[in-house]
Amino acid sequence: MTVTRQLLDCLHNAFLQAATLEHYADKVIQQHLAANSSWTLEQRAYFVTTLYNMIRFSRKLMWMTGRKEHVDTIQHCTREDVWDLWGAYTFIQEGQVPDYPELESLDATHLKSALKDAPTDIQLSMPLWLHDRAEQELGNNWPTVARALNQSAGNFIRANGLKANREAVSKALSKESIATLPVEAVSDALEVKQMGYLFRTDAFQRGLFEMQDAGSQLIAPLLELLPGMKVVDACAGAGGKSLHIAALLKNKGRVLSLDIHQHKLDTLKKRAKRAGAHVIETRLIQNSKTIKRQKEKFDRVLLDVPCSGTGVLRRNPDAKWHLDEQSVSDLITLQQDILQRYSQMCRVGGKLVYATCSIFPSENELQIKQFLADNPNWSLEQELSLLPGISSEYDGFYGARLVKNSAE
Numbered sequence: 572m573t574v575t576r577q578l579l580d581c582l583h584n585a586f587l588q589a590a591t592l593e594h595y596a597d598k599v600i601q602q603h604l605a606a607n608s609s610w611t612l613e614q615r616a617y618f619v620t621t622l623y624n625m626i627r628f629s630r631k632l633m634w635m636t637g638r639k640e641h642v643d644t645i646q647h648c649t650r651e652d653v654w655d656l657w658g659a660y661t662f663i664q665e666g667q668v669p670d671y672p673e674l675e676s677l678d679a680t681h682l683k684s685a686l687k688d689a690p691t692d693i694q695l696s697m698p699l700w701l702h703d704r705a706e707q708e709l710g711n712n713w714p715t716v717a718r719a720l721n722q723s724a725g726n727f728i729r730a731n732g733l734k735a736n737r738e739a740v741s742k743a744l745s746k747e748s749i750a751t752l753p754v755e756a757v758s759d760a761l762e763v764k765q766m767g768y769l770f771r772t773d774a775f776q777r778g779l780f781e782m783q784d785a786g787s788q789l790i791a792p793l794l795e796l797l798p799g800m801k802v803v804d805a806c807a808g809a810g811g812k813s814l815h816i817a818a819l820l821k822n823k824g825r826v827l828s829l830d831i832h833q834h835k836l837d838t839l840k841k842r843a844k845r846a847g848a849h850v851i852e853t854r855l856i857q858n859s860k861t862i863k864r865q866k867e868k869f870d871r872v873l874l875d876v877p878c879s880g881t882g883v884l885r886r887n888p889d890a891k892w893h894l895d896e897q898s899v900s901d902l903i904t905l906q907q908d909i910l911q912r913y914s915q916m917c918r919v920g921g922k923l924v925y926a927t928c929s930i931f932p933s934e935n936e937l938q939i940k941q942f943l944a945d946n947p948n949w950s951l952e953q954e955l956s957l958l959p960g961i962s963s964e965y966d967g968f969y970g971a972r973l974v975k976n977s978a979e
């Protein structure tokens with residue numbers, strides 16, 4: 572494949588845009604791909620993979636290129652810096668510095684030995700605060716988890732049971748030159764082996780599948796759903812899990828999808844229409860009354876709470892540069908508040924699933940422990956911990972199913 576000068580310029584511009592942290596990397600990628608429709612599939616793949624890897628490893632690449640003092644100020648990168656980071660990244664991939672006049676000062680011998688004296692947070696290319704916190708919370712597991720989180724994410728879809736099973740989805744996609752493989756441990760999941768133009772396929776337009784990580788597909792089944800049940804998905808966002816819930820209910824019953832952002836619920840509505848998920852109703856949370864009015868109305872409550880997103884760093888590698896210690900503390904407070912107030916929507920005898928895509932016990936097991944200590948009328952039925960590199964080949968997720976035994 573030819574890496575043209577134009578492709579390189581776009582890559583470097585995109586890196587600079589993402590490094591300022593003004594834009595999320597996925598938005599930057601979308602814009603560049605839309606503006607460069609003449610790129611081949613290979614060139615598109617090179618652009619996306621290289622940009623994500625440069626972002627993922629930026630702290631380590633800064634160190635390797637002799638910018639030890641500036642490892643935490645990537646947002647002030649110049650174009651010259653980006654050339655060097657790209658050169659060092661290509662050196663790691665291909666074993667030699669690419670032949671460009673801009674890279675004349677980059678020395679292969681130096682690059683080879685640069686990491687010898689580097690501390691572990693640099694080797695793992697993690698922000699120091701995140702490294703310290705993860706080491707404290709995960710102990711010896713952390714380096715393995717970090718290395719797993721530093722890999723590129725696979726692409727997974729969920730066959731929409733309302734329209735087709737996964738064999739039918741796989742067949743329909745293969746007719747459109749997209750190869751998939753069933754994921755053994757996850758009943759509706761397919762891994763997309765060759766992406767192509769997945770979202771332009773007829774199968775996608777007809778709502779035969781949704782893009783959803785295989786680990787994420789294990790959360791809705793934790794609710795133990797039966798057709799006819801009333802379910803509230805209280806942090807529904809754009810509806811990944813609401814759509815799955817509707818499919819597991821076989822479109823019988825009721826799904827109330829709540830969120831504090833209307834634009835996310837608008838996306839959810841469009842997706843529900845395409846998926847034929849008629850049982851979903853969306854509602855904006857305007858104040859605490861929205862929740863209070865639903866007291867004890869639901870058989871099942873899903874709280875897929877806002878979290879650090881540290882379990883999905885493969886998919887969103889720039890998220891670690893957007894986070895800080897204070898934002899994780901604020902999220903922990905918000906999660907406990909959501910758990911305490913939103914659990915009121917569950918009827919006696921009903922069940923609640925608390926879920927995050929975080930690797931931190933402080934956002935997961937410890938939150939449940941605290942909730943159970945404060946609310947003896949609830950008990951824990953099942954816990955699922957998917958820790959990348961340890962207990963998950965996919966993204967990192969946590970889920971706990973609780974049952975409400977009595978009113979108080």
Ligand SMILES: C[S@@+](CC[C@H](N)C(=O)[O-])C[C@H]1O[C@@H](n2cnc3c(N)ncnc32)[C@H](O)[C@@H]1O
Nearest residue numbers: 805806807808809810811812830831875876877
């Ligand atoms: C992890 S995301 C949900 C992802 C979604 N369930 C899915 O599967 O696609 C968490 C969501 O919680 C929403 N949120 C944040 N604060 C909230 C609050 N106080 N009450 C309800 N939702 C909230 C965010 O807007 C975000 O969409």
